[in-house]
Amino acid sequence: MNKGVLLVNLGSPDSTDPKDVKKYLGEFLMDPRVIDVPLWARTLLVKGIILNTRPKKSAAAYKKIWWDEGSPLIVLSERLQKKVADRTPIHVGLAMRYGAMSIKEGLQKMHDKGINEVLIIPLYPQFAMATTETILVLAEELRKEHFPNMTLSDIPAFYNKEAYINVLSKSIQEHIENLDYEHLLFSYHGVPERHIRKSDVSNGNCKMDGKCCFKKGAVQHEFCYRHQCELTTVQVAKKLGLKNGTYSTTFQSRLGFDPWLQPYTDRTIERMGKEGIKKMAIVTPAFVSDCLETLEEIAMEGEEIFHEVGGEEFTTIPCINDRDDWADVLATWIKEWAAVETTVV
Template identity: 40%
Template sequence: MTMSAPIETTKPTVQSSPKQVGVLLVNLGTPDTADAPGVRVYLKEFLSDARVIEDQGLVWQLVLNGIILRSRPRTKALDYRKIWNNERNESPLKTITRSQADKLAAALSDRDHVVVDWAMRYGNPSIKSGIDALIAKGCDRILAVPLYPQYSAPTSATVCDEVFRVLARLRNQPTLRVTPPYYQDEAYIEALAISIETHLATLPFKPELIVASFHGMPKSYVDKGDPYQEQCVATTEALRRRLGMDETKLLLTFQSRFGNDEWLQPYTDKTMERLAKEGVRRIAVVTPGFSADCLETLEEIAQENAEIFKHNGGEQFSAIPCLNDSDPGMDVIRMLVRRELQGWI
């Protein structure tokens, strides 16, 4: 008797469509509008983050809601209006970050299944909206890119906190990667050096020295273990080596202090005052801790600190633009993203 062939019980393999890989650029944030209500909403979210103000107790809540949010939005709104992108009705930070994402997407267009989006830690577009958009486009893997060269808990870590909060609400979570700080990566230092040299070549004067101004932080945060100050020092030392300068020609300072606590020193504004009084007449300032120009660079440095310098005897002051979406700046972002996407694309 002839035996029939066994019945095939294995299901045929179904070729599923390739999944997408998402890249989410994240910067600090900005108000939606350059008026007191818009700034108030932004400051409320920003200053209610325990990474930014660690003691969120009753005293701080009284100060925040009873004093700061009643008075500060009006004055900060005036500052935002000085730098506002009126054509698009948005802050320069939002304009630049969008452009960075667009240029990164174009640079990765040769890579199949990569989707690029952008978000702000505080304000809009939110991290949640960015992640939701990437998932809606089929991304089952997401690379979060905090656009901070130096790590700190109030910047890099709070981006991760929010990403994790968003993912915690999902039953089907995408796989996540986060780019590390890049404070002394060769491409970053080279981009800074090129941006400085290019800018100085356009000036009608030769600065006697350059000040590298980083965003400040309460000294107590560093005392508790935050590596931010150490990484700012490492960036500055690497930049000095690349430019052939010593600590007398490329100074390190910290700006944007807030409240009555001691912050990292030397302070940028006090340094501007001191240098002018000591006879320095020509100066340039670079802000290596910012990946895109914003209120702290365009208003605080380029306007407020320029006025402090000139009021005390200085004559010529120039603020060097951030890397922004320039070719050297985009080289840094492309390097960082391509490196961290290895194995996914």
């Protein structure tokens, strides 16, 4: 069989024009795995409220971080794709879950090249309904409808793969080794608590109390976003030799009024500043590529909060983006996949 790989990231508006941002947000927020409420309620919330108020604000935020080449997330993903493609004889494509460069277009390009066995790599270290799951579910739906002779396989969440942890740790170390900081904050994208419960394959063993995340051998960990975030922090902290009390895990980007994973990043930044922390560094390991949530929400809004409460130095550590060692890791995983018989998603 002819094999190919499709890297998949989140996506981005086509431009910073509010109309393009509205179109993008509409597709993103109407995904039932992002806002997982009945269709009537989701339609009322998204089309009746959010899309009438949020696009202009979001467009202004995108303008702050937009590059001359375009959306940072798209540009960085394309750079990564090229580097990975240069490192393996296997065809490597790129797609986005939302917006342009759709998964359907990516699979169509594979089909047109005669590729009938595709490895999908969601560019998310940790599993979540609104990231990995929605990519794989859509890909399989598209395969059944448009590419029935194609087989799909995927690389599961790689938060605990040593090669990934090594790259992430090295990236952080390069930015903090000569940095005089008091606390390193690991900020992950938040999800509603109900998403964790919906992904719980253990029929209720997930207690959402912060304790079962560290229970060894728990079956629910395979699909537990919170556990995977917590373990990412623990593994990196161990690799870097960080002392207890000098680092912590938080969650950002909550939406709506339902309870989301805590502690919240913005409130933690504010609290630590008020408690006398003057120098903070922050890293965002839920993202492979820098994007609106890292470049604007954290690097700009987070720093503003910190300074407002007395903080002095706020250092944002970039995502691993298109690092050469990260491209090396992906190429290695692809070569290992290509060398063995794959299974259907």
